[in-house]
Amino acid sequence: MHIVVIGAGIIGTSTAYALMQDGHYVTLIDAAPHAGTQASRANGGQLSYSFVAPLAEPAVLPQLPRWLLREDSPLRWRPRADPAQWRWILSFLLACRRGLHQETTRDLLALGMASRHALRQLVERESPAFDFTASGKLQVYGDTKSLDAARRRTEFLASLGCPQQILSTADCVAREPALADMAGGIAGGVHTETEDAGDAHALCRHMEEGLRQSSRSQLMFETTVQGWRTSGLRVVALRTSRGELAADGYVLAGGVGSQALARRLGMDLGIYPLKGYSLTYALTPDSRAPTMSVSDIASKVVYARLGDRLRVAGMVDIGHVTTEIDAGRITRMEQAVAQRFPRLNAAGAPSAWAGLRPARPNGKPLIGPTRYDNLWLNTGHGMLGFTLAAGSARLLADQIAGRPTSLAGDLFQP
Template identity: 60%
Template sequence: MHILVIGAGIIGMTSAYALARDGHAVTVVDGAAQAGVGTSRANGAQLSYSFVAPLADAGVLRKLPAWLAQPNSPLRLRLRADPAQWRWALGFLRACRRDTADRTTAELLQLGLHSRRLMHDLVAREGLRFDFASSGKLLVYQDRQAYDAARALMDYQASLGCEQQALDRAACLALEPALADIAERIVGGIYTPSEDAGDCLALCGALQGRLAQASGVRFHFGTRVERLRTEGGRIVAAQTSAGALEADGYVIANGVGAQALCREVGVDPLIYPLKGYSLTYTLTDASRAPRTSLSDVHNKVVYARLGNRLRVAGMVDIGARSGDVDTRRIAGLKVQVRRYLPRLNEAGPPEEWAGLRPARPDSKPLIGATPYRNLWINAGHGALGFTLAAGSAGVLADRIAHRPSAVADRLFML
């Protein structure tokens, strides 16, 4: 079958890879000039397969009033006269229940562990270079109550197949000496040795090269898909800025853009952009930078080592539809870095970036069939796109082929 994949971010590129391996003829179309330069460009760089708890959680509700009152809080809300924002927000509030969050965590964990297996298979099979490292991940806690809650969650996730360790302050410092300057603030940590890190943009580019050379995948860059033409319960063409593209099947995998494309054909995936920010520091011989991926749980900031660079990411802006960098938010993120790693001794000013994460209210992506018999979707991964990309692509390929998958049939469907 000839399948047109709409979107060349990490979800679209891994989807194209999985489908090409299944023997399909694949064409990828994207409005950008190359693969991965949208939301995949400078994300948090952590492959956190075991840390997939949804944003919607009862604990978040308790923190919302304080967060919304602080200009540099981890989460900022800009209320708009936008029905899409209100539909999404109502769905988010409905998902902020303990039983719902626990069920979602268990479901996302299935997909996360499957994604880890497939990502490692990809790395071993293709030997792609994207600063991939299995460095583990350490969640660092500065609040005793939050740490105790995390240990309880660790016990729950252990019952689902996660291997994690609770560390005291001394063990955290032994694992990651770069934390020495904030030693007195640390009450403990949760360490998962099986987590990875990598450069998402580099992986997208490497996949583009490998697919074009080895699998004959065709790419149409600088080509924006404007709408899908339908006839008799199926898609007959994708109308693009460069004319119509026809295929036997179509996959919507273009992140935030999936919402408008789906709505044009009467499907509402409830995808809304959540803006996030990152900094990328070039390190020097004098840099006291972490080797292990870190999460500053208190401030909701993550740190990932990429060779001689350090990626720092965090913050959520709800209601911001532009990818422009907000200088005040970036300044706040720089302050967090300076307080956390005062001896970073970087080579110069960091690269600043902002991107729109395609989020659904309950944090669960949509993977699989739509009401149209030759149209599938793989979108809505929020901040977990890189983490869940390989597993989501595998599930998509399984569902298109009508074969059993490692993820239960009922999960992540429209």
């Protein structure tokens, strides 16, 4: 089949790549000049297959007033006169139920394990240059109360086949010596050896080049999608800034833009942008920086080593619908880095970035067919796009081919 994939972030590019490898002729279309230039450009870099629990959980509710009203909170809400925002907030609150949270965690964990398998297969097969490392992940906690809560979560994840190890303060520093300067603020940690890290943008560019060199693909960058032409419950063509584009099938994988495009077909995907920030430090031979992925739970900031760079990411802004960088958020992250890693000795000031993550209230992406018989979805991954991309692309490719899937076919059914 000729399949058009809308969106060239990590999800769309991975989908187009998987479909091309399946033997389909693929057209990848995006308004940007290259793949991976928006939410995938400088994300957190962590491939946290075991840490996929949705943001919506009962434990969040008591903290929401403090988080939402404080300007320096890691989760911040800017109310807007936007019905979509209020619908999303209400749906998020309704999703903060223990049973739903555990069910969603089980489903996302299964997709995370499938993603780890698929991505590591690609790494073994093609050796893409995206600073990939299978160094594991360490979560550090600043107090015994939060560490005890983490211990209970590890028991739940262990029951789902995800082993983790509780570490003392000394064990944390032994595993990651760069934490020595913040040892006084660490009550303990959780180590997961199965986690990876990498540069999502570099992986997108690797797949873009593979698509460019293939006779079974076409790249249409700097092209905006303006709408659809349908006949009954079938998409006949895609209306673009370069004219109509007809194909046998279409995959909507446009990140936050998926919501508006789906609306034109009468579908509400429940996607709303959550803004996140990152800093990228160039390291020197004198830099004392972590070599494994580290998540500082107290500050809600994550660290990922990408070759000779350190990627630092965090913050969630609800109601900030542009990628304009908030200087206050960047300052807060720089202060966290200076406090945790005073001997970072970077080559200079970090480069700052902000991106919009396509989030659904319950944390589950939409992967699979729609009521239109030649339109599929692969979107709504929120903060887990990089982590879940390889598995999501494989799952959708299997569905389109009619093959048995490694996951239950309706887990992420639109």
